[in-house]
Amino acid sequence: MAKIPRNFKLMEELEKGEKGIGDGTCSYGLSDGDDIMMSNWNGTILGPGHTVHENRIYSLKIHCGPSYPDMPPSVSFLSRVNLPCVNQTTGEVDPQKLTCLRNWNRNYGLETVLTDLRREMASPNNRKLPQPSEGTMFN
């Protein structure tokens, strides 16, 4: 298979994000529409139903470095959220604690990360975790 270079992969992901991915529970886009290197992204996750996260919208920032997608992006929550894989001071997602980041492969994308995080919110261990009030942000 042809190995798609970083920029063209990110471009594909961007276009997919603009058209709206999946069922709308996750969304992402460039944080700076002028950034020709497409490094910094915003993401949102709509909290899964029947969990403490239901009806909440979580905002995230995602950074795709120069070696993306050979290396996974770095991901941080902007909205406060209580999850084992999220650093409670900074909001950073610990790559060792999120399956798709730990076992990253270059066919994954931003959508994989966001849906994996959403799955994490819905997991039996996490769905009832007490959460900070909605709208509070990591600093």
Add this chain to the structure above:
Amino acid sequence: MALPKRIIKETERLMADPAPGISATAHEDNLRYFDVIIAGPTQSPFEGGVFKLELFLPEEYPMSPPKVRFLTKIYHPNIDKLGRICLDILKDKWSPALQIRTVLLSVQALLSSPNPDDPLANDVAQHWKENENAAIQTAQEWTRKYATA
């Protein structure tokens, strides 16, 4: 991972007999991925500029068009802020009979003759239509600012 013969031939020819004002070099670690440089055509607002592009031949090439994008900022009604190019042969008018060389020549021609009626960058196109001279001036400024090596 074998590279189709056609791509090898095209690459060889691009090296041996480059089109004037255009250079394309394949990445060593990905022979479907090219660094491209196009010199701004004379008599255009982009004259004197050196524009970097990147080109990728997807798995389906030549049945699908190459993907091409400007890396150098450029003020042009058919090229958007992320360097995406609005050019029919890169989309619905693609034919496998076209090749890397013809694509790059077409991009070069697009620099000489912007087409504000078929815009990708809406605001630039509007500027071009309302006040062509001013738009051309901006394009020249951008060329000096971003596209001089």
Add this chain to the structure above:
Amino acid sequence: MDDSDTTAPQQAIVLTIRPSSGSTFTTAISTDSTVLQLKEKLASADLPAAAIRLVYSGRVLKDDDQLSVYSIKEGHTIHMVKSATNRANEQAAQTVRPNSSTRSSAGPDGSDEQAMLNTLLDNPAIRDMMANPELVRRMMMSNPQTREVMENNPEVAQMLNDPSFLRQSLDIARNPKLMKQALRNNDRALSNLEMIPGGFNHLRRMYHSVQEPMEASRNAPEPSTDDLNERFAARLNADTRPNAGAINTTALPNPWAPPPRSQTNTAGPGSMFPGMPGMRGFNPFASNPFAMEGPGGAVRAGGSSGSAGSGAQAGSAPAFPSPFAAMMNQRMGAMNGNSPPNPFGLPGMGTGEGFPAMGISNNPEMFQQMMQFNQMMRQMQQQQQQQQQRPSQPYSQIPPPSAFPSFANMFGGMPPVTDPTATMGTRSSNISSSNTTSTAAATATPSTATAMTQSPEERFEAQLASLRDMGFSDTSRNVRALLASGGDVNSAIEFLLRM
């Protein structure tokens, strides 16, 4: 650029709005409107503007911003989410999850099944389970019928033992858009196959060799008492109530996912937005001509056979839901839907590269089966082709562009017969010759003598020139390729690349 931004035209654009429950719809609005204005436009009695939150490209839109701030463009999608402030009321009133109740009440046709499935999928226990492929696998393993199937069919076992495959299947199942697309691909593939002369028989044969053993074991008495198992069994054997509007081409029901929703159905659950103008089902792929149709028959045929390649087992028996085959179809469908336009469906099929992460490419048996299917497809294609060619065409007419050569390419590795005359007269039985060649043979046979008096070099002068330009320098090979393709340059290129 800032100077340009200020002069930006204030034009109306059409946006797709995707509510968190219910169907998507479009709305036209000027880019200089504020987010609040858009919300007011979207508001209804049930949903005041204040309770609406809008998300675009990973950002929650702020009321005071103009839409142009977010550089939202024509055709882009905005997600609409009910504000959490309603949550308390909702929870007080709710016995069932709100969106499933909306759906079941509004669904005009067959969507009660959809609602039921949604309820099932929304059930926390099932959700958790679905989030855990390992658990699903163990559940399947604990079912003696499944185990039997797996023992008899190592390729199935391989699939079930690959957690990433299961996980991906579940992902797709959870995503209604992908599902819809996958199922539609499947439908299309099937109806294409059935339309080919002899296609139905091939499908039947495949059904007998693959589907039936699986069915046979699954239909054995179900001794399990486990509650979850029972529920799953219910899904597995769920009757396939055909949707209104859908005929016999309904794709297989999938136990993990919403059943195929017909297009009319997508506009159904509209109770949330009464009287909303232009409310239509929206399919993100519909706007992508390559994913659905593609220019000409090549893409269509290639694309559908891509999903049919793996869906063969499933394909033949719409009446029998097969979870495994259906899963595979979705995987394939999703690949077709998401990847850039791929005229050959799965060009890697010849080498197995077309199935990354499926854990199949390294399974010789599975792979072999696919190849067998390919071969059948090829035979069918050829038969069809001969049928098409029989009403003799004038020689000058170019055969249907590269549809068949592209097929030939897909099954590369077959020895191409380089002398087109060799197959003349024997084409009906000669299955191993390349498709392009038989096209040439078929066209050449009824050709008139007058056309033959011209040498190929003269006849194909223009085409030869463009081939030369493209770097194909061997004129005699080019002539052969053009003969084989009936003068079509694109097909000739394909032919040359395989020579």
